[in-house]
Amino acid sequence: MIQMFHVTKAYPGDPPVLTDVNLTVDKGEFVFLTGPSGAGKTTLLKLVFCAEQPTRGQILVGGRNVARIRDASIPYLRRNIGVVFQDFKLLPHRTVLDNVAFTLDVLGTPRAESRERVLRMLKLVGLQHKAESLPLKLSGGEQQRVVIARALVNDPTILLADEPTGNLDPALTVEILDLLCEVNVRGTTVVVATHDATLLERYQKRVIRLERGRVVGDTAQVQVTRRTG
């Protein structure tokens, strides 16, 4: 689903943010991307949904080379990728329903169908009773669930989450991660960037560790080594 081959990302005048990254995430996997601040987690996610372009290397997403993708094609790629950020990015003047429907508006989904799909998604994340509320009236956990609903409402194949629980307390953190796991069980490939080690312990998923822009650990490789060793 996601493949990176010798990917390097550097900004002019600065040391590389990512150096020679090679990794593969299979369809339906749940992967934690971890590392200290500045390790390159966010940059790696941005490369996947083409918010950045790599300086060197190739990136395949769903079999498509996105390293050299044309600007005009990026929107169509992003319709298959849901993204969740730490800072929610909800529109304060629109209701929960309108915020989630945003994704379907872009696709030209008729209003009636859009409303039906949004309500179904809000039910999945446990917020159908808050459809007409404004985001500022929701708790942090609820807001993040709205963001997840928006990211999933058009059934993307990949969900990228960048520190989705960074602003949440431990109880809410678990709530959100449970939801992401449920999403993963339904077939969506999930990649979660986090520096919270307790999550890695609690949810025994594959972990890719980054340090100073390099992949320094990958539990999938460890497992393969153990199996073959």
Place this chain on the structure above:
Amino acid sequence: MGAVAKSDVFWRSALQGIRHQPFPHAVAVLILAISLFALGLGRAAGGLLQGLLRGLDAEVQVTVWLRAEARPADIERLSASLRARGFEVSLVTPRAALERLVHDLGPSAESLRGMSADALPASLELRVPAPWRTTEALRRLGAELGAEPEVSAVDFGEAAVERLGALARLLRWGGLFAFAVVLGATVAVVGATLQLAIYARREEVEIQKLVGATDRFVRAPFLIEGLLQGLAGAVLALVGLAVVRQWIEPQVEGLFGFLRLPGGAPPLWAGARTLELLGAGALLGLLGSFLAVTRALRA
């Protein structure tokens, strides 16, 4: 179906955008209204001047001075041929010319006492039809008439015709230049104002792009906003022009009456110009918003 749904989204988004940020939109509407008001005023003034020029144009008169020995039959033949070509011909006899001079001179005419009734030459005064009212055509006519044996000289006020023509050209080019300057300034200022509105909605634009909106999708609501601003500005300008018209029209009618120009004063504002102004407003609003959102998307 997608297009209809998207159109609904664009209009809702545009109206929401205006509702949530009325101030930058009000500023853009005001700027557009002022520019369109100036444009409308310029057009009305241009129309008036054109009417004035046409009126003066209609007064173009050619005087054909006749030789003293010209026979009445030859003069009549010449007059008939000119009438056949559309000219209004008036014969001014020497006596009539002297009477006219005495009248024009007023008290100074005392110096003409004792002057012979045949002192001044007879002449034909021609009222020139429209196709002949250019310097070139009048020169040709003058040359043609000057070759007639009965004619001693032809006077068609060449200098006045050239001045009128130059004035008309100046007005035309000056008007175009002023229009271009106003247009450019309006688009620049409206674009800058709209960029403020777009900047204030940068988060919305960011999310739209994140979930897969194309640039066209992002642009559409802002174009609609620009269109609505342009139309609103045009309506305001029309109201202002209507107010000005109430005050100016009586004075214009008086001027045309004073000048005794044929046809009277042209209307200060024709119905077609209302549509023109609305169209100009819509175009300016669209252009300003297009430039603003294109700059924002590039950034």
